[in-house]
Amino acid sequence: MLECRGVSKTYRLKDRDVAALRNFDLALPPGSFTVLVGPSGCGKTTALRLLAGLETPTNGTISRSAGDARVGYVFQEPRLMPWLSVARNVGFALEGRMAKPEIAKRVADILDVIGLHDFANARPDQLSGGMASRAGLARALVTKPELLLLDEPFAALDAMTRRRLQSELVALWQRFRPTIVFVTHDIEEAVLLGDDVCLMENGVIAERFANPIARPRDPTDPAIVALRRAIIAGFEAGEARKTRTPKETTI
Amino acid sequence: MKRRFAAMPIWPLVAAIIVAVWAAGVALTGVSRALLPSPALVADAAHELIADGVLAKHVRVSVVRLAWGFALSTLLALIVAFAFARVALLRRIVEPPLEFLRQIPPLAMIPLLILWLGIGEAQKIGIITLACFFPIFLGTTGGIAQCDPKLIEVGRVSGLSPGEILQRIVLPSALPSVVIGLRIALGQGWRALVGAELVASSAGLGYMIEDAQNLARTDIVVVGVIVIGALGLATDFLFRRAIAAAWPWVRVEHGAETHA
Numbered sequence: 001m002l003e004c005r006g007v008s009k010t011y012r013l014k015d016r017d018v019a020a021l022r023n024f025d026l027a028l029p030p031g032s033f034t035v036l037v038g039p040s041g042c043g044k045t046t047a048l049r050l051l052a053g054l055e056t057p058t059n060g061t062i063s064r065s066a067g068d069a070r071v072g073y074v075f076q077e078p079r080l081m082p083w084l085s086v087a088r089n090v091g092f093a094l095e096g097r098m099a100k101p102e103i104a105k106r107v108a109d110i111l112d113v114i115g116l117h118d119f120a121n122a123r124p125d126q127l128s129g130g131m132a133s134r135a136g137l138a139r140a141l142v143t144k145p146e147l148l149l150l151d152e153p154f155a156a157l158d159a160m161t162r163r164r165l166q167s168e169l170v171a172l173w174q175r176f177r178p179t180i181v182f183v184t185h186d187i188e189e190a191v192l193l194g195d196d197v198c199l200m201e202n203g204v205i206a207e208r209f210a211n212p213i214a215r216p217r218d219p220t221d222p223a224i225v226a227l228r229r230a231i232i233a234g235f236e237a238g239e240a241r242k243t244r245t246p247k248e249t250t251i
Numbered sequence: 252m253k254r255r256f257a258a259m260p261i262w263p264l265v266a267a268i269i270v271a272v273w274a275a276g277v278a279l280t281g282v283s284r285a286l287l288p289s290p291a292l293v294a295d296a297a298h299e300l301i302a303d304g305v306l307a308k309h310v311r312v313s314v315v316r317l318a319w320g321f322a323l324s325t326l327l328a329l330i331v332a333f334a335f336a337r338v339a340l341l342r343r344i345v346e347p348p349l350e351f352l353r354q355i356p357p358l359a360m361i362p363l364l365i366l367w368l369g370i371g372e373a374q375k376i377g378i379i380t381l382a383c384f385f386p387i388f389l390g391t392t393g394g395i396a397q398c399d400p401k402l403i404e405v406g407r408v409s410g411l412s413p414g415e416i417l418q419r420i421v422l423p424s425a426l427p428s429v430v431i432g433l434r435i436a437l438g439q440g441w442r443a444l445v446g447a448e449l450v451a452s453s454a455g456l457g458y459m460i461e462d463a464q465n466l467a468r469t470d471i472v473v474v475g476v477i478v479i480g481a482l483g484l485a486t487d488f489l490f491r492r493a494i495a496a497a498w499p500w501v502r503v504e505h506g507a508e509t510h511a
Contacts, residue, residue, distance in 0.1 A: 052408055073408035079401050083423045083500045093409035095419075123500065139405075 002028040002051070002147060002179060007060035008203075009046050020046040022203040024060070030146070031177040035194030036205075037184055037231065043203035044183045048073075048149050051181060064147070072140030072178070074150040078132035080124035080139075087111065087120040090138045106142055113172065114138045130161035137165070141172065148178040152185065166192060170215060187235075191227050192217045199234050202242065207234040288470040293477070296470035305459070310478065312454040313444055316372065320379025321440050325433065328384050332391035336417060349388075357382040358446045370451040375444070382443030383436035390432020394425025427501045430494050434487060441483050 009021040021043040028034055036044040049055045050062060052073050080089045088095070091107040111117045114134045124132060133153060140148060150169075154162040170193065173180055184190050190197045197209040209231060213223050270290050276282075277289040284292060300306035331349075335342040357378050368374040398421045406416040448457025456475050463471035494501055 054404060054407060071408065075401070075405070077401070079405050081402060081405075081420065081423070083426070083498065092405070092419075093411075096415070125500075143409075 001030065001065045002026075003061075003063045004047075004051070005061050005063075007047075007050060007057045007062060009043075009050060009055060010058045019203050021050070021057075024204065026198070026205070028179050028181065030179055032196060033173055033180045033182070033194050034196045034198065035182045035184060035190040036198050036200055037187055037190035038200035038206075038235075039185060042200040044185075044200050045076075045151055046203075047200070048151050048181060048183050051147070052149050070143050070145045070147070072143055072145030072148045074137050074140045074148070074153040076152045076155060078124070078136035080127075080132060080135055082124050084124075085120065086116060086122050086124065086127065086135050089124065089135055090116075090142055092139055093143050107138075110138045110142045114141070114168070130157055130165070133157060133161075133165060137169070141176075144176065145178050148173075148180045150180065150182045152183055154189070155184070155186070162189075167216065169193070174215075187228050187231050188219055191224050191231070192219060197227075197231065199231055199238075201235070201238045206238050207231075209234075285467055285469050288473060292470045293473045296468070297474045297477075300471065300474060306474070306478065309454060309456050309459045309475075310482065313448065313456045314482070316375050316447075316455065317379060317437075317440050317444050319372075320376045320444070321383050321437060323376065324380040324383035324436065324440075325387055327380070328387035328432075329391060329429075332388055332395060333417065333422075335392060336395045336421065337413070353385045357443045361447065361450055365451060375447045375452070375455075378443050378447040379440045382439045386435035386439055387429070387432040390428045390430075390435070391425060393432075394428030395421055397428065398424045426498055430498075430501055434490060437486055437490060438483065441479065441486075445479060 004024055004026045007021060007024040008019065010017045010019050012018075024043070024047060026034075026047070036047060038044050046055065050057055052071055054073075080086075081092065084092070087104075087107050090110060091103045094103045094106060108117070108120070111120055114137060116131060116134050116138060119127065119131060119135075124135070127135065133156075137150075137153060140150075154165050157165065166189065169182075182190075182193055184193075191211060195211050197211055198205045199207045199209070209227060211227060213221070213227070217224055219225075274290045277287060288296075297306070331345070335346070360381060361374075361378060364374045364377045368377050402420050402424060403416055406420045411419065444455070445457035445460070448455035449461045452458040452461070456479055460472050460475040463469070463475065
């Protein structure tokens with residue numbers, strides 16, 4: 001179980017404080033698939049970075065049970081080391097932690113799963129955008145993470161590649177069952193992926209939507225469309241609230 | 252046809268033109284051989300120096316000095332640069348005196364180095380080390396500072412310690428600018444070496460030039476100048492080849508075609 005209680009994060013910008021996250025509460029049961037969705041600047045990436053330990057909270061506590069010890073993080077950009085082959089990039093977190101043949105086997109397995117088998121020895125600059133994203137995903141998966149955090153990993157990809165990688169991510173989740181927190185600004189993506197969709201605005205979770213719709217999910221399914229509409233309505237209601245109380249983000 | 256012509260190296264042609272202009276200039280103006288000997292005279296002198304092994308001896312002495320000074324300064328510069336990256340306090344203490352030292356031309360240190368290290372090899376290697384240190388040091392600190400913080404975050408989420416991040420992410424990403432520093436240092440090392448050999452020396456290319464000047468053998472002076480230039484080009488070429496073989500991702504040749 002991963003739990004955030006009353007977590008807030010304030011950044012100091014020149015002469016004023018900006019609250020990126022305010023009183024953020026989230027409890028994630030093991031194996032759950034949660035999506036944080038919201039516009040730019042709503043605090044969703046900050047929440048993810050706090051969960052990963054890349055930032056420390058200004059207030060509040062984040063507790064991870066022993067079962068969430070191994071964390072995989074997929075960044076918005078692939079962030080591959082340009083001087084390493086794809087295979088060594090994927091095995092990056094394992095190097096020096098286990099024997100070389102073991103690493104080679106794990107890397108080969110994950111490259112098979114992710115469809116990069118033929119590119120193990122390629123250099124990152126020889127990969128297409130979609131392949132580089134897969135390599136970034138493979139690098140996060142190779143440690144067999146119990147907690148997988150993804151920050152708009154497919155945002156820069158074309159629509160068709162994005163659809164394929166979304167299905168692959170769901171397949172991987174169904175197979176390995178990590179706890180997933182997926183951040184996106186794309187409402188359709190949120191609804192296609194998550195079992196639990198948290199709409200964020202101004203550093204808080206404004207509304208939570210349970211999404212029990214069976215997989216595989218079809219974007220044109222009426223239930224999916226209805227959920228998307230409900231999330232958009234929630235977002236617009238929030239926007240209306242914001243115009244009534246301006247300057248909410250500065251404290 | 253046209254394409255094959257474009258791929259041919261043009262430097263032999265350029266060299267031939269320079270030599271031709273030189274020969275014609277000497278022949279037409281009838282300038283004294285003490286001021287500028289003709290290419291033929293220089294070739295004769297070179298032949299003589301090669302035949303009796305004098306040139307090889309001087310080259311060997313100079314190259315060995317350069318190799319020692321370059322290796323020593325590389326080691327020192329890398330250690331200091333990475334120590335600075337790890338220990339901020341060390342940087343704050345040591346950087347101001349280093350910056351002060353950097354402003355002083357190595358050749359201005361020759362009198363002091365002669366007093367401290369004598370007139371033997373240690374003094375010459377000391378001058379080269381001084382001359383090579385700062386380009387390598389600045390290249391390395393610059394490369395470390397330029398390291399993409401996004402790649403460092405990859406190290407952090409992969410559970411790497413700060414030392415591992417330095418070794419596995421910062422060092423390789425700093426390599427291209429370390430390499431630039433090494434190449435500049437090699438050139439600076441040559442200059443300082445010849446300068447050091449002009450003073451209180453009994454062997455090396457700088458000494459050969461100085462000695463020839465005293466004997467009014469301008470032809471030997473010109474041989475020395477050409478050999479120094481050629482050796483500089485050759486070491487830089489070999490160095491670039493070695494870098495390209497060891498670290499293929501470091502671009503040492505023209506990367507993007509910036510000229511039409």
